[in-house]
Amino acid sequence: QKEVEQDPGPLSVPEGAIVSLNCTYSNSAFQYFMWYRQYSRKGPELLMYTYSSGNKEDGRFTAQVDKSSKYISLFIRDSQPSDSATYLCAMGGNNRLAFGKGNQVVVIP
Amino acid sequence: GAVVSQHPSWVICKSGTSVKIECRSLDFQATTMFWYRQFPKQSLMLMATSNEGSKATYEQGVEKDKFLINHASLTLSTLTVTSAHPEDSSFYICSAPTSGSSTDTQYFGPGTRLTVL
Numbered sequence: 488q489k490e491v492e493q494d495p496g497p498l499s500v501p502e503g504a505i506v507s508l509n510c511t512y513s514n515s516a517f518q519y520f521m522w523y524r525q526y527s528r529k530g531p532e533l534l535m536y537t538y539s540s541g542n543k544e545d546g547r548f549t550a551q552v553d554k555s556s557k558y559i560s561l562f563i564r565d566s567q568p569s570d571s572a573t574y575l576c577a578m579g580g581n582n583r584l585a586f587g588k589g590n591q592v593v594v595i596p
Numbered sequence: 597g598a599v600v601s602q603h604p605s606w607v608i609c610k611s612g613t614s615v616k617i618e619c620r621s622l623d624f625q626a627t628t629m630f631w632y633r634q635f636p637k638q639s640l641m642l643m644a645t646s647n648e649g650s651k652a653t654y655e656q657g658v659e660k661d662k663f664l665i666n667h668a669s670l671t672l673s674t675l676t677v678t679s680a681h682p683e684d685s686s687f688y689i690c691s692a693p694t695s696g697s698s699t700d701t702q703y704f705g706p707g708t709r710l711t712v713l
Contacts (some may be wrong), residue, residue, distance in 0.1 A: 519701075521702075523704070528687070528707070529707060530600075530704035530705050531640070531689070531704045532704070533701060533702070533703065533704075536701050575639060575640070577702070584630075584642075586639050587639060588638065588639040589638075591637075
């Protein structure tokens with residue numbers, strides 16, 4: 488089993504829809520959970536950072552962490568064409584940082 | 597947020613030549629920086645951890661003599677791809693944690709696209 492599993496997609500949604508992304512992990516030592524957005528040919532940009540189970544909201548973005556199930560999610564409300572990008576989950580802890588493969592999202596106008 | 601820059605943003609070189617990529621933390625000091633490689637539609641693959649004032653730590657399978665890393669100051673790390681070959685063509689990205697912890701928030705540079713002919 489890979490340390491971090493993320494379905495690479497692609498995921499196509501119409502503008503205004505809710506985008507739902509998720510990752511699962513196997514290492515219980517992970518304590519920090521992050522979501523990055525990466526546009527084509529650009530470096531990843533930090534979107535959300537959390538270290539506890541529950542929800543964290545920032546504008547149209549909500550990050551959800553369930554440590555008991557080893558499952559994290561990212562929700563994007565009222566999706567816009569500018570949200571079209573690859574979204575990577577990342578997890579850190581015990582001096583390790585692991586990334587998911589990235590999930591390509593396309594928001595269709 | 598913290599800013600990390602990379603230079604150059606893209607480079608094309610002939611097979612057998614060496615290429616140097618710079619990574620700078622612009623508004624914070626970074627005792628540790630990380631170098632990643634990303635192939636098309638793949639995730640980030642950690643190559644090495646760059647430590648200011650000491651030797652870099654390389655991931656398994658990464659040739660340290662081929663990918664030379666120098667972290668000479670608290671704001672600059674360089675990656676030199678020596679004797680580059682077409683299979684080294686990739687997107688190279690550096691990152692730095694603002695707190696110094698390797699597992700804390702990483703801020704990434706914009707990446708350098710290397711094409712070896």
